[in-house]
Amino acid sequence: MCDAASMCFRIASIDLGTVSSRLLLATVEDGVIVDSNKHTVITNLGEGVDATGSLCDAAIERVTSVCREFCRKVDAFEPDAVCTTLTSAARDAKNGAVLIDALRGLGLCPQVIPGEVEAKLTFYGVAHDFEGQVIAVADSGGGSTELALGSYGAGRPLELSSVESLNIGCRRVTERFFSALPPQYGEVERAASWAAEQFGAFWAGAAERPDRLIAVGGTVTTLVAMIERMEHYDSSRVHLHRLGIQDVEACVEAMRVLDAASVANLPGVQEKRASVLLGGAVIIRELMKTGGYDELTVSENSLLAGMAATMLEALAHKGDDGFKPVVGWKPELS
Structure with missing residues (x-):
């Protein structure tokens, strides 16, 4: 881990989308990313969701399996905080709780975020x-x-x-x-x-x-x-x-x-x-x-970059109940 007193943090952000599951591992010093690694796996979480309104068992297993590997990478990285978000497929699926429970079982704190x-x-x-x-x-x-x-x-x-x-x-x-x-x-x-x-x-x-x-x-x-x-x-x-x-x-x-x-x-x-x-x-x-x-x-930057910036804000204002992030959304960190 970095020394928080010097405003140096290691963060891990996971984004579970309809097609891809992505992990960003980043080291940030004084607000600037000085080193990062991004891992992307096509998991097709949204397979069949538009027609059935549900996540299929195979898609849940694919994402859970990839997140299990992501967690191994996160553990080796030893970050100060981890944030996990899910988007469209999880918003639409009536059985999204099945995946959420599986992710919590891996030690993650998943958040389904509004569009x-x-x-x-x-x-x-x-x-x-x-x-x-x-x-x-x-x-x-x-x-x-x-x-x-x-x-x-x-x-x-x-x-x-x-x-x-x-x-x-x-x-x-x-x-x-x-x-x-x-x-x-x-x-x-x-x-x-x-x-x-x-x-x-x-x-x-x-x-x-x-x-x-x-x-x-x-x-x-x-x-x-x-x-x-x-x-x-x-x-x-x-x-x-x-x-x-x-x-x-x-x-x-x-x-x-x-x-x-x-x-x-x-x-x-x-x-x-x-x-x-x-x-x-x-x-x-x-x-x-x-x-x-x-x-x-x-742009190669995306939701992951916005998550990383918002996580940094949350870490820098840890303990400040009046803290308001730039985007107006507080990440749940683990």
Whole structure:
């Protein structure tokens, strides 16, 4: 562990999403991350949730198994605090308590966070790279897309003009609209229309439309890897990469005639993400079209980074009952 008196902390944050389970181990000195390791495993927690409203036994076991390995890494790291969050799939599932109990059995303190909190945490994590700029941040996941518009500057609260969580995600779109891969005639168009209607309503009701759109999540990072034909994923080439709408459209057109195995054979695509990547690309395209963006900036920072920053606030103000985090949400630390 670090010496708290010198404002040095080790933190571990776990995010259990609809498609991926992720772990961040970070050492922070005086508010700056000086060393970090991120582990991502595609666990597909949201398998079948859109249709059944329940987490399936296999998905619960996959996530629990991965978290068991995460806990071993956490124990070896010896952090000052651990925070565990669950998002869209857990919000939607009527049997989410089964997974929560399994996670508690591993010694974790899981929190199912509302979509608005998820959006704020993601914005907080992303905005550190765009301090003082008015930006739009979109986190397109497996079950939902979080949108937040505003700005952030060190030492002051988030200034957000619009925050919303929409139930539009790559797994939800795939399971709801595609009868198979490749999709049948008209299925891509119906999925696109459904997403466009909801995104269009969001942009129409937004107080502003920032000049810059930042996107996070496995879909956009994979699209960059695909376009750049990466044999091995290189986060330094992905972070802050500018992705044009024509590039996204080209990816949609390439994948719409392929089965999952063929998508997996494309450069930069993980086999476990292949079945939901087309749905994710359609979502990103419609997000950009309805918002009037010809390009977006891809960020490797995300909910995990926002969680880490919020955990640091909580550790620095430990014992202060009047403490109010920047995002307005207090993490439960273990």
